[in-house]
Amino acid sequence: MKFVYINGAYYRHNDALISVNDRAVVFGDALYESITVHEGCVYDYDRHLDRLYAGMQQLKIHPFMKKASLKIPIARLLQQERMKQGLVYIQASRGVYPRNHAIPKYGKGSLFMFCKKMPTFIKGREIRVWLMPDPRSRYCQHKATALLPNILSKQSAIDKGGQEVIYTRDDQIIEGASANVFMVKSGVLYTSPDNGSIVPGVTRQRLIERAKHLGFEVVCEAPKVSWIKTADELFITHASNAISHITHIEGEAIPSNRTISTILFEDYLNNCPRLYQL
Numbered sequence: 001m002k003f004v005y006i007n008g009a010y011y012r013h014n015d016a017l018i019s020v021n022d023r024a025v026v027f028g029d030a031l032y033e034s035i036t037v038h039e040g041c042v043y044d045y046d047r048h049l050d051r052l053y054a055g056m057q058q059l060k061i062h063p064f065m066k067k068a069s070l071k072i073p074i075a076r077l078l079q080q081e082r083m084k085q086g087l088v089y090i091q092a093s094r095g096v097y098p099r100n101h102a103i104p105k106y107g108k109g110s111l112f113m114f115c116k117k118m119p120t121f122i123k124g125r126e127i128r129v130w131l132m133p134d135p136r137s138r139y140c141q142h143k144a145t146a147l148l149p150n151i152l153s154k155q156s157a158i159d160k161g162g163q164e165v166i167y168t169r170d171d172q173i174i175e176g177a178s179a180n181v182f183m184v185k186s187g188v189l190y191t192s193p194d195n196g197s198i199v200p201g202v203t204r205q206r207l208i209e210r211a212k213h214l215g216f217e218v219v220c221e222a223p224k225v226s227w228i229k230t231a232d233e234l235f236i237t238h239a240s241n242a243i244s245h246i247t248h249i250e251g252e253a254i255p256s257n258r259t260i261s262t263i264l265f266e267d268y269l270n271n272c273p274r275l276y277q278l
Contacts, residue, residue, distance in 0.1 A: 003080045005073050005113040007064060010080070013114075022110055023094040027101075028146030030093035030110075031055045036239045038120045040084045041274035042074075043239070047202045052092060055142050060103065061094050064111035075278035077115050086117040087240055091145060118240065121269060124258075125241055127163040128248040130156065131225065134167035134174050134197075141196045150177040160251070163244075164236060169197075172222035179236035179244070180204040183223035184260050187232065189216055190223040203237045203268075210267050216260060228254060235261045242268045 004016035011017075024030035033052045036043045053067045074088055091112040097104045135149040154177040157165040166181055167174040174192050175181050180201040182191045189211055194200040211218050228234065233256045234246040243265045245258055 001081070001114050001116055003077060003114070005077055005111070007110055007112075010073075010076070018110075018112065019096045021096045021098060023097065024091060024110065024112075024145055026099050028144065029061075030091055030145040031059070031061070031143050032089065032091045032145050033143065034239050035088045035090070036120050037078065037083055037086050037088060037115075038274075041276055042078075042088070042278065043272050043274045044202050044206060045275050045278070046273070047205070048090075048239075051143065051200070051202060052090065056092055056109070059094075059142065061092060062108040063092065064109050071278040073113060077113060078278070081115040081117070083115050083117055085120050086115055087120075089114050089116060093145075120240055121242055121265075123265065124262075125244040126247045127236065127244045128157075128161060128251070129164045129166050129176070129236075129246050130160055130162050130250055131168050132156070132165050134169050136167070141194070141199060143199055153177050162248075166249075168225055169222075171224050171226055173225060174198060174222060176236050176238075179238040181223070181234070181236055182207070182261075183227065183234050184232040185223070185227055185230065187217070187260070189218045189260065190221055191218070192222040193220040201237060201239075203239050203242055206272055207237055207243070207264055207268060210271060211260075211264060214263065214267060231255065233258055233261055242272075 001013050004011050004013055006016060031052055033048045035045060035048045049067050056063055093110045095107050095109045132153050135153060153165045164176045166176050173181055175198045182189055192198050208218050236244050243261050245256055245261060247256060
């Protein structure tokens with residue numbers, strides 16, 4: 001990362017400054033999106049922006065700029081970074097105001113963006129996960145920057161040699177700290193419904209649509225923890241890699257024939273809407 005965009009201006013990374021009164025700093029009062037760039041193409045751009053602006057509307061955050069105008073600064077950042085693989089990070093906060101819990105009635109939000117170069121869409125990526133009762137409160141359907149429960153729980157999995165934690169409620173598998181979860185059982189795909197208990201992932205929704213298009217049965221119902229040992233496969237979905245295969249849970253290997261997830265991964269790469277230039 002060499003350049004940063006903040007509220008209409010571009011800065012060298014080391015020169016970029018955010019106000020100490022920005023509500024993202026003092027309250028975590030902000031939303032974010034991470035959009036994948038793969039081989040120079042921006043994947044599912046419109047859906048990521050739709051989710052961001054819908055979230056701002058629901059939380060009554062006044063956008064710094066209109067959605068249609070955002071392509072210009074993103075395109076410039078990509079050009080400045082000469083980025084072919086990685087993520088575009090977009091953060092929209094409620095804005096800069098003296099610290100007060102009450103939500104300001106007027107003014108507009110802040111906008112902060114940068115690019116992160118990293119490998120994307122690694123075929124056959126494997127991960128180890130740990131299970132944990134879901135520690136999050138309400139509003140977890142919003143992609144908010146206040147991620148303390150996610151950070152701490154994911155770190156607990158990392159400390160044990162894993163890469164992700166999977167949240168559970170009773171016998172239900174909800175989602176990961178930074179990804180959605182799918183289970184294949186008897187050839188049927190199961191994933192938690194979009195009912196306020198998960199972040200409604202853009203990649204998740206795209207894969208549901210593609211799976212149905214390919215003729216697979218998809219049930220938006222939380223898979224069961226008790227199904228794990230008899231499941232065909234278990235995988236997570238997220239923007240930067242589309243699909244990552246879960247091979248171990250709580251340190252124990254689990255069955256995984258990867259038939260459906262491999263088909264979905266290849267189909268996603270070939271058919272996900274992308275922009276060759278903004």
